[in-house]
Amino acid sequence: MSLTGRKPSEGARGPLLLRALALSVSGLLGTVIAFILLSGVEALVRGQGLGLLGAAWNPAGGKFGILTMIQCSLLLAFSSLCLGWFLSLGCCCALNGLAPRWAARGLLGLLTMMTAVPTVVYGFAAVFLLVPLIRDALGGTGFCWLTAGLLLALQGVPTMTFVMDGAVRSLAAETRLTATALGLSPVQHLSRVVLPLASRSLLSAAVLGLGRAVGDALLPTMLAGNAIRFAHSPLDSMRTLTAHISLVLSSDIGGGEHLSLLLAGALLLTFCAVFSLLARRLSQRARGARL
Amino acid sequence: MKSLRKLSCLFVFLLAVASSVSAAPLDAFKDLEGTLDIAGGTAHIPVMTQAAQDIMTFNPKIRITVAGGGSGVGVKQVGEGLAGIGNTGRPLKPAEVEKYGLVTFPFAIDGVALAVHPANPVKALTKEQVVAIYSGAVTDWKDLGGEPGAINLYGREDGSGTRETFTDKLLGKAELAPTVNVVNSNGAMKTAIAQDKRAIGYVGIGHLDSSIAGVAIDGHVPSQENAASGDYPVVRDLFMNTKGEPTGLTAAFIDYIYSEPGAKIIEKSGYIPIPKGKK
Numbered sequence: 001m002s003l004t005g006r007k008p009s010e011g012a013r014g015p016l017l018l019r020a021l022a023l024s025v026s027g028l029l030g031t032v033i034a035f036i037l038l039s040g041v042e043a044l045v046r047g048q049g050l051g052l053l054g055a056a057w058n059p060a061g062g063k064f065g066i067l068t069m070i071q072c073s074l075l076l077a078f079s080s081l082c083l084g085w086f087l088s089l090g091c092c093c094a095l096n097g098l099a100p101r102w103a104a105r106g107l108l109g110l111l112t113m114m115t116a117v118p119t120v121v122y123g124f125a126a127v128f129l130l131v132p133l134i135r136d137a138l139g140g141t142g143f144c145w146l147t148a149g150l151l152l153a154l155q156g157v158p159t160m161t162f163v164m165d166g167a168v169r170s171l172a173a174e175t176r177l178t179a180t181a182l183g184l185s186p187v188q189h190l191s192r193v194v195l196p197l198a199s200r201s202l203l204s205a206a207v208l209g210l211g212r213a214v215g216d217a218l219l220p221t222m223l224a225g226n227a228i229r230f231a232h233s234p235l236d237s238m239r240t241l242t243a244h245i246s247l248v249l250s251s252d253i254g255g256g257e258h259l260s261l262l263l264a265g266a267l268l269l270t271f272c273a274v275f276s277l278l279a280r281r282l283s284q285r286a287r288g289a290r291l
Numbered sequence: 292m293k294s295l296r297k298l299s300c301l302f303v304f305l306l307a308v309a310s311s312v313s314a315a316p317l318d319a320f321k322d323l324e325g326t327l328d329i330a331g332g333t334a335h336i337p338v339m340t341q342a343a344q345d346i347m348t349f350n351p352k353i354r355i356t357v358a359g360g361g362s363g364v365g366v367k368q369v370g371e372g373l374a375g376i377g378n379t380g381r382p383l384k385p386a387e388v389e390k391y392g393l394v395t396f397p398f399a400i401d402g403v404a405l406a407v408h409p410a411n412p413v414k415a416l417t418k419e420q421v422v423a424i425y426s427g428a429v430t431d432w433k434d435l436g437g438e439p440g441a442i443n444l445y446g447r448e449d450g451s452g453t454r455e456t457f458t459d460k461l462l463g464k465a466e467l468a469p470t471v472n473v474v475n476s477n478g479a480m481k482t483a484i485a486q487d488k489r490a491i492g493y494v495g496i497g498h499l500d501s502s503i504a505g506v507a508i509d510g511h512v513p514s515q516e517n518a519a520s521g522d523y524p525v526v527r528d529l530f531m532n533t534k535g536e537p538t539g540l541t542a543a544f545i546d547y548i549y550s551e552p553g554a555k556i557i558e559k560s561g562y563i564p565i566p567k568g569k570k
Binding site: 058059127128131132135139140141142143221222225226227228229237239246247248257 | 441469483
């Protein structure tokens, strides 16, 4: 009696509190997003229309184009994502039966440790180890797309691996008996049953990785060279939108430079939003096809 | 309980004694309060903010704000009464002095040294060669008498005071090559040059040490002494400007910059202090 009597009130109170929380948090988030987007639009309007989206950056001549940085941001993010995603997939498979148990345990420990390493440590180590290596082996200055891409891929691996691992582990446990009964080897089980079932998580890991790769400011600033031009080869120096924001912000100037920052911020937000919407659409389609 | 209170009293007393002893030049701020806004040159910012912090810690009734904007903004803001002190990295133009009635206080010399890896044999360049390097006309060290190899260009971000001095005094109107790598501090520049045998870049003179080698320009060797004596050409003075003779908090702030601790702050920021009334 008392149980049935209490349940509705608790059930009503819990969701109410949760709903209020959800509303206030999403309201806050919405305000921030609206503010960033509005600033971006304002920058476009005040910055003589499409001048801010041009290729020329020359503050002395009144040109504040950020097109080169958009190209560099996208190139760097997608290249490091490709590399990082496949590395993560490999790590995830190794953790789930493809590697001997001791190796899997070691890998898990390593990945857990890597999540705790601040980005600046990767950047600093790379300046002293990877940059000279690339400079001596491949030429150029060593501060380039390749260096930044490698490090960005590396820093994204633990997060993506854990997202994949979460799904793969539980799906593997669910289907193991059936798969074994059907005579599938562990490798076949993983590659034919679990991974296809986990496609949604694999995709969301990619979106997460892409968001981090496009949004990371420190590694590109420290490692990519920051020259303002279109990057054509992996050894070219490049400046990403995030690096641009951190470089120009450090000297607090008004005018065209400032507007270009607002626009860069709005663009970064738009990129991330578009990626995650696309991924959601794709994963829905994937689920629909399977059902 | 009692002894704890006694102990804390003693501690507070000691703290008060210690701060009053160490802060003798700050005594001028003891009875002052109010707000001072500072705007203008970006190279000044580290000096201004450190001084402002010292003063505001000593007397919390004083509020000092420091903003950038560049020399032009500095003149405009102080002239129109929007800021108490307007900083410039160049002498005032006669028209500006006349229009606003500004009084100027040079307080530091900002020198910028061209630097290469210590193992690089090229230790002297002409101004024309520097322009050719940074505009991308010369791209190989062998054209400058060094070991053959591509020149790796390093520069500073837009708005950097170091970059401004370097560009104004050496490059003039020359367009920069798009291949210039950008770093965002003197420290990062030193790291980049110290590791890269084919690098060339520039740092504030105060940041030259054995890890990188300064390059003489037209025979003038970059050093603090040469910058102070006027022998080294890539220097500029940093100025504070006020509208009319400064009074009250503004005057006290300017005096603090010229004081012993002020000079220390200036040196720590990589500049050479100028004593009051000189020049």
